[in-house]
Amino acid sequence: MISPANERELLAVADQLISQCEGSIYCTEKKSAATAAELNELRDAIRAGHDPLGAHFIRLRPRAVRRVHGAVYTPPPIIEAMIEWAICESGAPPARIVDPGTGSGRFLQAAARAFPDAQLVGAEIDPIALTLLQATASAAGFADRLTVHAADYRALRLPPIDGRTLFIGNPPYVRHHQISDEAKAWFGEAAARLGFRASKLAGSHVHFFLHTREIAKRGDFGTFVTSSEWMDVNYGSVLRKLLADGLGGTALHLLHAEAQPFEGAMTTGVITCFRVGNRAEKFAIRTVRALKDIKPLADGKALSWDIVEATTRWSSLTRPTKQKPLGVIELGELFRVHRGQVTGMNAVWIAGGEAGDLPSRFLFPAITRAREIFSLNGALEKLHYLRRVVDLPIDLDEMTAAERRNVDLFLKWAMHKGAHESYVARHRQAWWSVRLREPPPILCTYMARRAPAFVRNVAGARYLNIAHGLYPRQPMTDDELSAVLHYLRETVVVASGRTYAGGLVKFEPGEVERLHIPAPTMLSPTMFA
Numbered sequence: 001m002i003s004p005a006n007e008r009e010l011l012a013v014a015d016q017l018i019s020q021c022e023g024s025i026y027c028t029e030k031k032s033a034a035t036a037a038e039l040n041e042l043r044d045a046i047r048a049g050h051d052p053l054g055a056h057f058i059r060l061r062p063r064a065v066r067r068v069h070g071a072v073y074t075p076p077p078i079i080e081a082m083i084e085w086a087i088c089e090s091g092a093p094p095a096r097i098v099d100p101g102t103g104s105g106r107f108l109q110a111a112a113r114a115f116p117d118a119q120l121v122g123a124e125i126d127p128i129a130l131t132l133l134q135a136t137a138s139a140a141g142f143a144d145r146l147t148v149h150a151a152d153y154r155a156l157r158l159p160p161i162d163g164r165t166l167f168i169g170n171p172p173y174v175r176h177h178q179i180s181d182e183a184k185a186w187f188g189e190a191a192a193r194l195g196f197r198a199s200k201l202a203g204s205h206v207h208f209f210l211h212t213r214e215i216a217k218r219g220d221f222g223t224f225v226t227s228s229e230w231m232d233v234n235y236g237s238v239l240r241k242l243l244a245d246g247l248g249g250t251a252l253h254l255l256h257a258e259a260q261p262f263e264g265a266m267t268t269g270v271i272t273c274f275r276v277g278n279r280a281e282k283f284a285i286r287t288v289r290a291l292k293d294i295k296p297l298a299d300g301k302a303l304s305w306d307i308v309e310a311t312t313r314w315s316s317l318t319r320p321t322k323q324k325p326l327g328v329i330e331l332g333e334l335f336r337v338h339r340g341q342v343t344g345m346n347a348v349w350i351a352g353g354e355a356g357d358l359p360s361r362f363l364f365p366a367i368t369r370a371r372e373i374f375s376l377n378g379a380l381e382k383l384h385y386l387r388r389v390v391d392l393p394i395d396l397d398e399m400t401a402a403e404r405r406n407v408d409l410f411l412k413w414a415m416h417k418g419a420h421e422s423y424v425a426r427h428r429q430a431w432w433s434v435r436l437r438e439p440p441p442i443l444c445t446y447m448a449r450r451a452p453a454f455v456r457n458v459a460g461a462r463y464l465n466i467a468h469g470l471y472p473r474q475p476m477t478d479d480e481l482s483a484v485l486h487y488l489r490e491t492v493v494v495a496s497g498r499t500y501a502g503g504l505v506k507f508e509p510g511e512v513e514r515l516h517i518p519a520p521t522m523l524s525p526t527m528f529a
Contacts (some may be wrong), residue, residue, distance in 0.1 A: 001045070013053070017139050051106050073170075073262070086168060093117070094166035098123075108137075124149075125151065164221065194214070199237070199238065205227065212247070218278070224271070231252070237312075252272055253288055334520070345422050348390075348419040363390060378455055392411075392430075444488070454488045454492070484520075
């Protein structure tokens with residue numbers, strides 16, 4: 001089969017498929033990108049339900065470039081399971097099928113085969129992906145019932161239709177840093193119209209769920225596969241409330257990272273099923289560790305909505321409830337765990353040359369990179385190698401005249417860099433005051449492609465948001481702290497956290513607090529010696 005060497009050649013192949021399938025003559029003055037035999041092979045593969053064009057696209061376009069638009073393609077077993085769920089849903093087949101981020105058309109192609117009478121609607125902002133979709137539609141024979149919107153799904157409006165609409169797909173995941181202020185404003189207003197509060201930290205996939213609720217009518221149904229992050233984080237609360245109220249959540253199927261729910265991305269995913277305006281009496285939740293076990297999506301542990309709505313971290317609902325063995329407690333019974341402070345602009349607040357004249361009492365040695373913890377052998381005993389973080393008091397009038405002059409010069413430079421305009425700075429009591437946390441006795445890393453590292457913070461370093469601080473709820477002796485540290489260093493593994501894009505494993509503060517450890521009376525600093 002043809003293997004294009006670049007995107008331009010891939011587009012030429014797609015144009016050939018569209019032209020030939022529509023009966024027009026491909027321009028012979030241009031050098032053909034594919035021979036007749038190669039085109040026939042492509043058509044046969046498409047008609048058999050494969051996505052050769054999308055596969056070439058993934059190979060040609062670097063993952064980092066696709067990630068900017070949230071373009072992460074879905075493996076066929078997941079698509080098949082979601083389509084089968086839609087087929088088995090009670091009621092009449094859908095009159096219309098909507099994919100909020102079509103890519104090369106994998107979901108619409110499968111839906112076209114499953115529902116031969118349904119109208120098909122796709123939204124996509126990438127012009128190359130749209131051309132690939134149109135080529136696939138032409139070759140597979142569903143172009144006559146396909147409507148393509150070359151625009152953001154959040155702007156999509158659906159005309160009335162006699163029958164149900166199925167919403168299905170893999171909404172693009174773009175982090176909030178790359179979402180425009182206009183889109184964030186829309187998100188807040190749309191949530192308010194439905195009676196919810198929305199966070200500006202939400203990723204685009206949560207936006208797409210919300211817009212689905214806006215344009216869907218009672219009786220419509222759907223299933224989306226997304227990153228599972230929203231199940232636990234604060235910004236995901238609006239989606240969790242939507243599923244409980246209006247969107248009509250019926251089931252969640254948590255896909256472990258080893259199942260590779262997204263091609264080329266080592267991350268934990270979740271398939272969400274819903275019936276708009278018709279909340280099921282029970283909410284089914286299930287964990288899937290391998291794609292071969294994904295079917296059927298009707299399976300799952302049925303939970304009452306009272307339990308689901310009372311739970312803030314939904315991933316905990318997927319874990320089997322185990323009674324702690326005698327003598328075992330959760331780490332949170334001994335420690336409060338806090339993530340380090342966010343500066344809002346590290347290039348300003350991590351001290352460089354411009355901070356050289358600031359009073360030393362405002363420059364705090366701090367952990368600013370995870371490797372500063374990973375490189376240690378259990379204890380942080382010196383501060384000299386750490387970078388300093390500028391942490392000014394809220395009340396600048398407490399300084400001497402000489403100190404204030406130097407601080408004012410630094411803040412003038414910081415404003416020139418835009419430090420006062422960052423999202424974090426605008427939401428602080430004073431934009432210039434980072435408010436670092438007090439040094440904790442134990443530090444641990446927050447996110448890496450390995451299990452977290454734990455160290456005793458003997459030197460008293462502060463820390464930014466690449467680390468967590470463990471603070472005892474009651475005073476503890478050095479021996480007790482050392483015993484806890486030794487146990488954590490020897491027993492905590494990657495599986496205790498959550499896996500995100502690129503194989504990164506996050507340990508949120510709550511997950512660290514839920515780690516099981518022996519009761520203090522059973523711990524010894526030398527138990528692993």
